[in-house]
Amino acid sequence: MQAATLIAPAKINLHLEILGLRDDGYHELRTLFYPVPLPCDLIEVMPSPDHDFYIRCAQRPELETTSNILYKAWKAFGEATGFKPGIFVALTKRIPMGGGLGGGSSDAAALLKWLNHEAGDKGLPLLALIALAAKLGADVPFFLLDGPAWAGGIGEELTPAEVDLSGATLVLACPDVHVNTAWAFRAWDEKYATANPHESLTSGRGGTKNPSPVSPREMTNDFEPIVFEEHPSLRDIKQTLLSHGAEHAAMSGSGASLFGIYRDRGSATSAVQALEKQGIEIFQVDCP
Numbered sequence: 548m549q550a551a552t553l554i555a556p557a558k559i560n561l562h563l564e565i566l567g568l569r570d571d572g573y574h575e576l577r578t579l580f581y582p583v584p585l586p587c588d589l590i591e592v593m594p595s596p597d598h599d600f601y602i603r604c605a606q607r608p609e610l611e612t613t614s615n616i617l618y619k620a621w622k623a624f625g626e627a628t629g630f631k632p633g634i635f636v637a638l639t640k641r642i643p644m645g646g647g648l649g650g651g652s653s654d655a656a657a658l659l660k661w662l663n664h665e666a667g668d669k670g671l672p673l674l675a676l677i678a679l680a681a682k683l684g685a686d687v688p689f690f691l692l693d694g695p696a697w698a699g700g701i702g703e704e705l706t707p708a709e710v711d712l713s714g715a716t717l718v719l720a721c722p723d724v725h726v727n728t729a730w731a732f733r734a735w736d737e738k739y740a741t742a743n744p745h746e747s748l749t750s751g752r753g754g755t756k757n758p759s760p761v762s763p764r765e766m767t768n769d770f771e772p773i774v775f776e777e778h779p780s781l782r783d784i785k786q787t788l789l790s791h792g793a794e795h796a797a798m799s800g801s802g803a804s805l806f807g808i809y810r811d812r813g814s815a816t817s818a819v820q821a822l823e824k825q826g827i828e829i830f831q832v833d834c835p
Contacts, residue, residue, distance in 0.1 A: 548632055553590040553661055555653035557583050557642045558689065559719070559799040559806050561710065565735055565769040573685075573701045574732055580689045580696050581710055583717060585830045586641040588654050590617070592661060595633030604638040619683055620655040621662065627679055630666040643828070645725035647800025649686045656680060656690030677703065686800075712834040715808050716815035718793070719830040720784050720822050724803035726774055731801040734773045766795040774802045781805060784822065791818035 558580050566575040595601060600621050604610040612618075617636055625631025636658075642650030659680060663670045671679065673691070680687040685702030695710040775782040781798065784805050788796040792814030793807030809815035812833075819829050 548594050548665060550591070550593045551661060553592060553657040555588040555590060555642070555650070555657040555690070557586055557648040557650065557653065557719075558686070559583055559648065559717075559804075560768060561695075561797070562766060563768045563770065563800065565732075565739075568736060569701075574735075575700065576685070576698065576702060578698050578702070579708060579710070580686075580698055581712075582690075582694065583648075583719065583830075583832055585719075585832055586643070586648070586721070588642050588650055588657075589639040590654060590657055591637040591639075592658070593635045593637075595635045598631065598633040600633070601635045602638060603636070604640060606640050607644070610638065610640070616651045616655045616683060616687075617658055620658045620680075620687075623679055623683060624659060624662045624666075627675075628666055628669045628671060630662065630669045632662075632665065643721045643804065645727065646721050646804040647726065647728075647798065647802050648719075648721075648804050649690065649800065652684045652686035653690045655683050655687050659687075660691060677705070712808065715810055715834045716812050717832040717834060718788060718807045718809060718815050718818050718822075719799075719804060719832065720788065720806070721804045721828040721830070722780065722784060723826075723828075724778050724781065726778070726802040728801040731770050731773055734777070735770065738773060739769075766797050768798045770801045771798050774798065778803065784827065787821055788818055791815075791821060793818065 560578050561581050562579040564577040566577060569575050600618050602611050602615055602617060642648050644650060659676060663676055677688045677691055680691055681703035688703045688705055689696055689698060695708040697706045697708050781803055785796050788807030792811055793809055796807040798805045807818060815831060819831055822829050
């Protein structure tokens with residue numbers, strides 16, 4: 548087994564709809580996942596002299612425990628396949644935690660794909676690997692794919708999607724705000740247990756000559772009313788993205804990261820400059 552460096556990209560939710568609470572306690576979702584290359588985590592995997600799992604994360608030493616999803620992925624894969632090599636993992640966290648960008652899920656999927664490749668004949672077919680990934684977290688199965696996808700259920704029912712953002716510029720704002728996903732679901736249940744309003748909190752630009760291939764109806768996020776009420780600064784960031792020319796803007800996942808889609812690169816640069824003056828970490832991605 549050779550050492551390897553794995554890249555774990557982020558995702559955004561172009562659309563997120565909460566359909567309700569299931570009998571098993573999970574929430575039924577309908578969401579459109581879209582992969583983005585930045586920010587990304589780096590996972591260096593090296594052989595270990597024994598058959599155990601070791602992890603190091605210089606930026607976030609609190610992740611160096613068996614509660615880490617990377618350890619859980621390694622353990623679950625070994626139990627399912629019998630392939631459980633001793634490894635040392637050095638994790639470089641670049642995806643903000645608690646930002647709705649799927650960093651932990653992407654880390655787990657990257658390690659699962661690597662383990663599955665290294666396992667050879669013991670490796671799992673894709674559907675079985677997806678089923679295993681779903682037990683680790685609702686977003687993990689998506690990162691086993693190579694492109695946009697609609698997700699249903701708790702996130703494990705995946706359908707590849709055609710999303711054409713070619714030529715667009717994506718501005719991703721990552722404020723220093725942590726939103727706890729479990730809290731967001733509880734708060735949504737308390738407020739919308741019997742109704743789903745799909746409130747539009749800010750209005751987008753109209754009359755554009757180059758409309759986004761994702762319609763405004765599918766650029767909403769049901770968490771926004773809850774999260775914006777708790778963290779008004781996030782609503783302000785969304786409005787800043789729109790006021791600088793974003794065709795669409797929304798929060799990703801349960802927050803706190805937000806994104807804007809721009810057809811004019813100059814407008815995107817203007818938004819970046821405005822948000823950076825506020826001390827907000829920004830990633831700008833040109834869509835191929």
